[in-house]
Amino acid sequence: MRLLNLKSGLFLRRRNSDSPLSARPQPEEAQKWSESFAALMASKYGSSLYRAFLLREFSNENLEFWLAVEDYKNSKPQKMAAKAQQIYNDFVAVQASKEVNLDSETRLLILTNVQSNSLDSHTFDRAQRRIQHMMERDSYLRFLQSKLFLELAFPERYSSSSDVSD
Template sequence: MMINKQRHYQDLLDDRKSVKHLLIGSLTCLLSCESCEVQRELTSNLNDEIKSFFLQYFERSNMRLLNLKPECLRLSTKLSAPIKPQPEEAQKWSESFSALIASKYGSTLYHAFLLREFSNENLEFWLAVDEYKHLKPQNMEAKAQNIYNEFVADNAPKQVNLDAETRLTILKNVQSKINDQHTFDRAQRRAQHMMERDSYQRFLQSRLFLELAYPERY
C-alpha cells in the first residue's frame, strides 16, 4: 500500500512541477517552525514520512498547503511562504550566494536541497545569525544563547564546523551578555564560505534549481 502511495505521489509531482515547488517550499517552512512538535521526527525520517505527510494533504485538495497556519509558514527569518519566481529571477541566483539568500523562494528551495542531503546546519546557522543582527538589544542576549546552544556548543545538535579559537571567542562573548550584533560575524563568514565552495555549487547543478531556472530543458 505504501509503495502504491509513493508511486502516486511521484506521479503527481511529475505532472505538476509548479505544485512540486510549492510543496517543497511549504515543507521547508513547516520544518522551520519551532512550535511544530513533529519537526524532529519529520527531519529524521525525511524519505518516507514526508512523502506520506504531503500525500495526505495533497489528496484532499491540491491547494490544501496554502491553508496551513501562518505561524507554520515561515523560515527562521520570519518570512511568509514564498511565491514561485520566473525563470529569469531564478537564473540570477547563480550570480552569487547573496543573490540566492536574498530571494525568499531561493533560500527556501536551497534549504530544502540541504535538508535532503542532511547538511542544513550551516544555512540555518547563517539565517539565525542574520535574524540575531536585526533584533532589538533587549532580545539579543537570549537569542545569542540559543544560537550558541544549537550550533556552537560542544554537544550542539546542529553543530557547525568552526575552529577552536572562533568557538571560544563566541563563548566568551555570549557569557559576557554584551548585546553585540557582531558576536557571530567570524563564524557566519566561515559558514558562508563553506556553503559557497560546496553546497551552493551543488545546488546550482541540482534538478531542483535547473528545472526552475531553465524549464524549457525539462
C-alpha cells in the same frame, strides 16, 4: 498543477495566489540565484528552495545557523543575550544538537562574548563568514547543479513531464 517532489516530504506547488512561495519563480529570477549566494538568500523562494535542498541532503545546520545569525543581527538589543545564548547552545557548543564546523578559536571567542554579555550585532560575524564560505564552496554549488534548480532556471532545456526527483 505540477508538483516538485523534493524527497524530503516537502512539496512546492505551482499555482496562483498571494503567497510569495506559491508560484514558481520566472526563469530569470532563478537564474539570478547563480550570481551569488547573497542573491539566492535575498530571494524568499530561492532561500526556501535551498533550505529544502539541504534538508533532503541532511546538511541544513549550516543554513539554519546562518539564518539564526541574520535574525540575531536584526534583534532588539534587549533580546540579543537570549538569542546569542540560544545560537551558542544550538550551533556553536561542542556536541550541540546542530553543531556547525568552526575552529576552536572562533568557538572560544563566541563563548567569551556570550558569557561576558558583551554582545552586539557583530558577535557571530566571524563564524557566519566561515559558514557562508563553506556553503558557497560546497552545498551552494551542488544546489546550482541540481535538477531542481536547473529546471527552474532553464525550463526549456531541463523540464520534463514528470516530477522533479533530484
